[in-house]
Amino acid sequence: MKIYDEKHIKNVVFVGAHGSGKTTLAETMLFEAGLINRRGTVEEHNTISDYHAIEHERGISVFATPLHTEWRNYKINIIDTPGLDDFIGEIISSIRVADTVVNVINAKNGCEIGTEIIWNYIDKYHKPMLFVINQLDHVNADFEQSFASIKKLVGNNVVKVQYPIVIDGAFCLIDVLKMKLYKFPPQGGKPEKLDIPDSEKEKADTLHNELVEKAAENDEELLEIFFNKGTLNEDEMRQGIKMGMTNHDLFPVFCVSALNDMGTGRLMGFIDNVAPATADLKPEQSIEGKTIVSDKAVPTTLFIFKTFHQPNLGQVTFFKVMSGTVNVNDKFVNSNNGETEIMNQLFIMDGKNRSTVNKLAVGDIGATLKLKYTETGDTLCYKGHQVTLKPIKYPDSRITKVVSALSKNDDEKLNEALKKLNSQDPTVIIAFSKETKQLLLSCQGELHLATIRWMLEHLYNIEAEFKKPKIAYRETVQRSSTANYRHKKQSGGAGQFAQVHLKIEPWYEGLEEPEGFNIRGKEIVALPWGGTLVFYNCIVGGAIDQRYLPSIMKGVLEVMESGPLTKSFIRDVRVIVYDGKMHPVDSNDISFKIAGAYAFKEAFLNSNPKLLEPTNRLTVKVPEDMVGNVMTDLQTRRAIIQGIESEGNYQVLKCTCPASELYGFSTALRSLTQGRATFSSVFTSYESVPANVQNDFIKQVALEEIKI
Structure with missing residues (x-):
């Protein structure tokens, strides 16, 4: 396999709401580049990306899947992520190593709840991003409504690079960067490249000028050229767009029909020529205060962003080469624990398919097998050149359950399986409560919990039960x-x-x-x-x-x-x-x-004597039009509202709430707000329990003792 240098490697992560078409887009890009001969479909369970049995059974992406394609002397590493925020850990770790985020929008629905939630993380990481409005040839597609929803989400820095039209029954795209019309055959594939028709010339010119202005705003030299000439040429526009994306100040919008292979080639061309590479981004700072330079001539540093335990294969460790070059049999030190690891094998992963390579250059993404002491978030570096990259910060858990094996003979197997699940998904938190003598499992939601149950049953042959945890009273x-x-x-x-x-x-x-x-x-x-x-x-x-x-x-x-x-x-x-x-x-x-x-x-x-109950500080971020319903629910949970603050189109409720009343709150909040609200909960203190609650709990404990 060809080895690419840092300027010809682009790492993109596909994010977007469930059903936006990320997996189909990834499949089409691999097909368009000739890496696969036949496109699979989600419905037929034969895509390169969604290859896990649980994804086939449920019809959704559960895991982030690294892929790659090659287009016009560039290598594009793609990470296809789930669309549901129950699997936010997979999404965040992928965003962490991406150079550009490709936010896929369903043209029928515009920006959805999932888009909104994921945008908050993209904005936090300050990553370059472009939007792809997909499924534009669908009968219910609405490009203008979709674009308006994007603008509402991210502001005025979103700009059209393309827009769709239909000419003589054929699906077409007008590209205002290249100022050309792309006319696609009914079966999709390579388009016919034509001049923009007179009927669209005025609109295209207006959008072209808008794109020129947006590109010029990102560089003083380009701005001076724009003032002198009144325009920019195509290369200058590319330069300005790249700088705007790099600074997280410009978000281009592209149009595709991934299912029918329309517009994907042009999108890949833009990723090649314009989207930032690792070397274009601001260098990362290590915990020790050192600058990690994206240069092949400096000592090698690897960042571990994903771990997966695959049956019959063992632990697969995915990494990004942050600096230097990694070769087979290179020896590294894990700066997080001081242990030594040897890269006995190097792979490029495309779903479950592995391609062996001898080395990988800075900026590239690869995988290896059977590292003994390394987990997600760790840094590998050469001895004597120790650096530790900042770990991935995951959101707090939203639900907690007591987990136990139905058969006592499976207790040890359960503990080992849970360790592996935590290793490959750090948002699965396992802890033993000495006080309540219960094994606690915390995760992101009911769907997340259902997938954990599935994996325990189907991958580890363990039947487990999940119950409401006891509250640690005082x-x-x-x-x-x-x-x-x-x-x-x-x-x-x-x-x-x-x-x-x-x-x-x-x-x-x-x-x-x-x-x-x-x-x-x-x-x-x-x-x-x-x-x-x-x-x-x-x-x-x-x-x-x-x-x-x-x-x-x-x-x-x-x-x-x-x-x-x-x-x-x-x-x-x-x-x-x-x-x-x-x-x-x-x-x-x-x-x-x-x-x-x-x-x-x-x-x-x-x-x-009196009973004290643990009380949490609860922060709930709610859309303005849904605050009333959420406050009513909180009051039924004995919550005390301490303040409300505005944050854009959201209201942030700050309150205290007994921990015993928060059971089921995540599910209720999702139902009340259609998944648009988020919350965090932190223990603060022990407070007196109301007399009626205390009496009921004492009776409950007495009954349990009688049963025993």
């Missing part, structure tokens, strides 16, 4: 209370004896020292589960020997690990041990531990 006290407990046990030989008198009180930062006690010692314990225990030794007259105080505190801490109300952790109390008795022979550490535990438990139950 218990504390509302008033002071005293108690004493005598532990006495005699069963022949040495016995056990201890008596402890103690007082417990609510504790908070800044609380004054207790009055009426002779404080002999004080210990502040920062509890592992949050909150504080303050333990006072106020023993006078030697009623209890000093050496038994740590045992009393151990007994108290044991009870605090499983509170009397709901078996939840206890927090924020202070305990004052002020009296007791001991026996010169029968008293020991275990006796005082038991006495301290029982005394604390009795005092706790008499101190008007």
Whole structure:
């Protein structure tokens, strides 16, 4: 396979809403370039891109798939991404390594919800982007409406390079950059290149002048040429458009019918000649503050953007060559963990097909097999030239479930499978809650969860169940209370004896020292589960020997690990041990531990105990016309609205909400807003539970104990 230099490699990622035709466009580009002899279709399950069984079964793209094509001495690496934001991890990682984003729009629908969500990430990464309005030969296509929706989304920097017309029943495109008309045969393919007809000359001239002005705005020299000549030639326009795209200030619009192979050749020509390459973009900065130069003469740096575990093949690792050149058998250091990796094999991947190569140049995208210590987001570099590229930042999870194997024999298999799923999709988060003793799986939505279930069943032969997770409540006290407990046990030989008198009180930062006690010692314990225990030794007259105080505190801490109300952790109390008795022979550490535990438990139950629930800070970004419905839903979840801010056509709601009420919120929000709203949720504090909720939960825990 031919090796291309950095100026002749273009990396594009296809993004767009579900059904916009990304996979079909990629297939047509490979066919147009002659890399495949027959175009597959999504319906027939034979495209190069969507090759996974789950994609065939569901009729959607689930994974980002790297492909490549070659067109007029350029190599175009294509990453075809899913159109549903449940798979946003696949989309974001692909955008991260792309030089240009190709945003595909369905001409029947214009900008859809998926387009809007993905645009927010493109804008955040400041990537060059062009729009492709697809399916323009469909009977319900509306080019002008689609263009208007793009303009509404990204602003006035969007500009037409082409627009469609029908002449004598034939589908045609007028290109205002080249000022030519492309007339396509009914079966698609190579068009006839003609002059623009007189009936369209005025419109084409107007759009051409608009494109010239937009191109000239991006460079002072071009602007001066434009003022002097009143226009730019084609090469100057290309230069200006490239600079505008590179600066994320200009978004050209192209027209195609991918299904009928109309306009794809011209699109590939534009990507070759105009779309920025890696070397044209602003160099990346490493975490260490070093500049990563896109040059083949500098030490090699690879960025890992995707990992996939393929049955019968193992781990496939996809990377972009950020600098230098990578050769077979090159040895690298993973700068994220210090481990050494060897590139035993190098591939160009086209779906499931692998083409072996001996080396890859800077700017190119490739893959290798069976790296032992490397995961998505890692950086590989030469020893002595360590750099660490910034990792991919993924959005927070939107739903969390308890996951377990239906068969206990599959527990180990399940853990291994979940590790692999997290490795290939970092938005699948796996964590074990020591408190609730549950294995938690967090992901992006119900569809994302359904694909995880499918993969567990079909790829790993594991039947798993997913349940609502328990909420990690806390218990504390509302008033002071005293108690004493005598532990006495005699069963022949040495016995056990201890008596402890103690007082417990609510504790908070800044609380004054207790009055009426002779404080002999004080210990502040920062509890592992949050909150504080303050333990006072106020023993006078030697009623209890000093050496038994740590045992009393151990007994108290044991009870605090499983509170009397709901078996939840206890927090924020202070305990004052002020009296007791001991026996010169029968008293020991275990006796005082038991006495301290029982005394604390009795005092706790008499101190008007209350339940605390975790509360989250919730930020919800909602379209203006949908705020009312979302606020109504939030109020039913005991949320407290703390503020509303405007952000473009959106309103940002800021509130606090009990974590227990957020179960199912992601699904409800998607339903209420047709998927246009987004949210983030972060734990903030523990707050008191309303009395009715507390009583219901205590009854529920009691019933569960009876069942056990």
